[in-house]
Amino acid sequence: MQHNDTQPGKAIGVAVADNPLGPFKDARGSALITDAATPAPYGWNDIDPTVLIDDDGTAWLAWGNPVLYLAKLKSNMTELDGPIEKIALPNYTEGPWLSKRKGMYYMTYASMAHQGLAEHLSYATAPSPRGPWTYQGTLTGTAKNSYTIHAGVIDDFKGQSYLVYHNGALTLPDGETGAGARRSVTMEYLYYDADGRMWPVTQTEAGISAPPKPPTGKVPALADPGRSDPRVAVQQFAQGYPETWPGSPALASVTRPFEQAPEPVGFHRDGGGASRLVQTFVPRADIALGRLSLYAGDGHGTDATRSLRLSLRDVEAGTELLGAGEGLAIAYRPQGAGLLSFDFSAHPPVVLKSGHRYALALQGEKDALTINLRASRSDVYADGEASLDDRPLKDREGRPMDFAFALYAR
Structure with a gap:
């Protein structure tokens, strides 16, 4: 009631x-x-x-x-x-x-x-x-x-x-x-x-x-999500409905993920699908990238027909910083709303420079129900913006939105 x-x-x-x-x-x-x-x-x-x-x-x-x-x-x-x-x-x-x-x-x-x-x-x-x-x-x-x-x-x-x-x-x-x-x-x-x-x-x-017809055998298993690129360690569901980011992020788009980023956004967003979910950001100090955490969850995950790739580009230089310039393949099993984290200990060093603009992206199949990122209801991160296939991400009232993410130094 x-x-x-x-x-x-x-x-x-x-x-x-x-x-x-x-x-x-x-x-x-x-x-x-x-x-x-x-x-x-x-x-x-x-x-x-x-x-x-x-x-x-x-x-x-x-x-x-x-x-x-x-x-x-x-x-x-x-x-x-x-x-x-x-x-x-x-x-x-x-x-x-x-x-x-x-x-x-x-x-x-x-x-x-x-x-x-x-x-x-x-x-x-x-x-x-x-x-x-x-x-x-x-x-x-x-x-x-x-x-x-x-x-x-x-x-x-x-x-x-x-x-x-x-x-x-x-x-x-x-x-x-x-x-x-x-x-x-x-x-x-x-x-x-x-x-x-x-x-x-x-x-x-x-x-x-109608008369019952009991099936025989076993229920088919969920689809195999495949394997992530060995240069990144994927940790799923480290914390459900995160109130705060664990540890001390070097940069974060929001401080209280659960409260500030309640909206799920995926490749199948209403009003037109997308194949690229992007959040730009500008570090205020140099960051030797060690770990990335997204507030994400839901979807059917990856399999032979639904792929997922993690990308990090230097916007001004136009260069991809992950996976020798090709990004990193990510295997994703469905999880509830929580932290999806990527550890770059096995990746060649990546240093994000103070004052440079970067674009963090998940790339997938357009309109596929692979994954959802959690987005804000307002422009909570002034130094960057979220977009879908280069279209600024806005709510139904036309207000800018940001994806919830945190970067950690090595």
Whole structure:
């Protein structure tokens, strides 16, 4: 719900009844979660709660858009029991569903909407609600006549598991058709392989009215991302939703990445795709380049059809400084919003000169869903600018934007 005038943003409450059909009443007299408990550059982040009561009786609450939050509940189910944590999952948008099966935890969630697509369903697995979470890919695609698709999972009911979701497929007797805000509930059979991975679900009109057809074998593995250039060591997901840059950067475009750079931008940006995401910068002192960190995440990663190359050019000289003038090939596995870092210890020395203008770039396939960088909502870095294929990067109101990055000296 939208909270009252005393606090901005969305809020989550608790209702209680003696019967699942109600009547329900407010169990607290106040919200359980408010925007003040989850500081973020989003006013809608406290939505879509899901609750799992674990085998030991512990109740877990997960929620959020576009940040996934997790917390324990006390046994009374009306109070939090400990701190709120952020869980960064690849392509996460909203609508989480937390479940457990045969000792493994599953987070099934609406994905891809913050990349400008209609929602898909993706999922991840973990040995604990706190992780570490392993991204398992897409469970099913977009829903008919509905921008959104949210999940519910029923496991092993009389030996069969089910995926419940919504679409906009039904038409009312008066002829009114379904749509994103006129949704209908549907259900499909859900299957797991021997390793506990979910088989991708094909949406059908018949749903569970048709006999089940269990698949055989194992779910196909995610695509191999390939290999990065040996002259750079790629470290993925060193820190999810980074509040600050670790260590002491020699240069950074923002000081508080999570707060100052909330917008995902990729090669498929609305209004025209691009094959080159660029941020220019000007060092105020010489920097012997040791490491680069980007605030990035999401996408389908690299494979045989989706490449990624890291470039660093001296703008005035027009020369490429990485990979003997050709840039560096990067292998990228999907990660949640966090740090993507590159260590240049094995690369020939690169010294960035004070006062020179440089262009840091990721090059990829135009319109491919390879990766997203996090960008600002305003011109937070005065000494440079972001661009897509030489077009200045601006928000919908025409304000300049910057990508969040940090450089470290050797």
